Amino acid sequence: MRKLAVLCVGLLGLALLVGCGADKSAGSGGSTAVTAGPAPVSPPGFREQAPAPGEGRGQETDAVDRKEVVTGSIALTAGDPIAAAARVADRVREAGGRLDSRTEQPGTDDIDPSASLTVRVPADKTDAFVNGLGGIGTLTRVSVNRDDVTMQWEDLDARIKALQASVDRLRALISSAASTADLIAAEQALSSRQGELDSLTAQKRLLDDQVALSTLTIEITTTAKDSDEGPSNFWDGVVAGWNSLVDWLKDAIVFVGKAIPWVGFLAIIGGLVFGLVRVVRRKRRTPSAPSGLAQPTTVAAQTGAPDAPDSGQGDHQTEQP
Incomplete structure (x- = not known):
């Protein structure tokens, strides 16, 4: 019985010793955690990248x-x-x-009128200026x-600043x-x-502009x-046909007017060519005429009959009667 009581007392004492040791270890751990709390320090790079006071205002300034x-x-x-071009110029001013x-290109029968402008507008008023062009015409692009x-x-x-300082020193x-x-x-x-x-x-001055x-x-x-x-009814067809006829007559008159100088020029060239051909033909005929006249003499000479016997024969025929 006494041994059992001694054993219980020993176990109770061991439990108390273990509990005190755990409390000491917990207390020492808590103090370590408190001591280590302020120990971590942010890296320098991270600190430089962190937003600084007033950085938001600096970003707005950079954006401006x-x-x-x-x-x-x-x-x-x-x-x-x-x-419309005149109105655009007024808006620019x-x-x-x-x-x-x-x-500016005024309109003609074959060309539609048009205009082209290159304008310089303050940059802060560009959007308002472009939107205002809708009141002058229709914006297509x-x-x-x-x-x-x-x-x-x-x-x-x-x-420029570095060079200016160098120039001042020189x-x-x-x-x-x-x-x-x-x-x-x-x-x-x-x-x-x-x-x-x-x-x-x-x-820099050009870039600023x-x-x-x-x-x-x-x-x-x-x-x-x-x-x-095309025309949709009879009367529109008649009007369209008349207009086409008038247009054709105008084109024909213009064509004739353009062709008259060419006809005169071609007539002059044709007359010159015709006269030149006649002169050439006349020159070719002129040397052949003497040779044709000399042919009867040549033929008579080839017969070999003298003129005297012919005359004598005529006398002989006269004496026979």
């Missing part, structure tokens, strides 16, 4: 500062293309743009392209040159840098005519 070159092609139909080229040239513009701007060096050789070398370098700076400045003003090519033609399906 984008440099775009806007070009477009527009096809417009109107009853009077010439008048009202928008603060300019007209680079304007070509609209094509607008936007090319982002932000990187090109920034590159030109950075190169000018300062020229003003403080101690020898003629240094002065000549600095002037040569300044001339080269100044030429490159002027070229880049001109390129292309960014500020969009370029639009507008083609204006007449309204498409309905296809002629």
